[in-house]
Amino acid sequence: MILIIAQKPATRLFLLALVVLSFQTTIFNTMRPFGVCLQVMLLLATSSGLARGSEVGAIAGFAIGMMYDLVLSSPLGLGAVVFAIVGYIAGTANAFVHEPTWWTRMLLGGMSSGLGMLLMPVALTIVGREGVMSRQIIVVALVVGLTNAAVTVPATSLCRFVLTEPSKAGL
Numbered sequence: 001m002i003l004i005i006a007q008k009p010a011t012r013l014f015l016l017a018l019v020v021l022s023f024q025t026t027i028f029n030t031m032r033p034f035g036v037c038l039q040v041m042l043l044l045a046t047s048s049g050l051a052r053g054s055e056v057g058a059i060a061g062f063a064i065g066m067m068y069d070l071v072l073s074s075p076l077g078l079g080a081v082v083f084a085i086v087g088y089i090a091g092t093a094n095a096f097v098h099e100p101t102w103w104t105r106m107l108l109g110g111m112s113s114g115l116g117m118l119l120m121p122v123a124l125t126i127v128g129r130e131g132v133m134s135r136q137i138i139v140v141a142l143v144v145g146l147t148n149a150a151v152t153v154p155a156t157s158l159c160r161f162v163l164t165e166p167s168k169a170g171l
Contacts, residue, residue: 054091061087110149
């Protein structure tokens with residue numbers, strides 16, 4: 001029974017997201033190039049969309065965002081909605097590329113991550129937070145977009161593995 005549960009993509013995604021969340025809240029919280037906290041949870045949501053399409057990207061992005069919201073002080077569910085939008089956009093944009101190559105995945109991953117970093121302050125402003133809209137948002141979006149673009153290809157391969165249904169023939 002436990003083996004069957006461990007073979008489900010949702011379980012594997014949850015376990016991967018726990019590991020990435022632990023890295024996000026420890027290592028990447030202190031590594032701040034140009035004063036920007038790197039966002040590997042957003043990378044995971046983007047890579048899920050690139051790996052398996054818009055629907056799976058939105059669902060995975062929501063789950064990943066909800067896990068991240070549980071450790072943040074932002075309103076619960078706000079990051080989940082933004083991550084779901086980013087996962088959906090990444091999956092949709094990847095569908096428009098005729099034959100995705102490594103550099104198109106990098107470009108789409110970086111652009112989706114940058115867009116996510118632009119959407120978060122907008123969403124925070126909508127729910128009533130003040131002082132989150134500043135010029136620093138552009139720097140944050142560029143730094144996160146470039147760093148996430150650099151590791152999008154291996155992250156997408158990992159998400160493709162994690163989100164693949166186990167074959168019925170092997171059971």
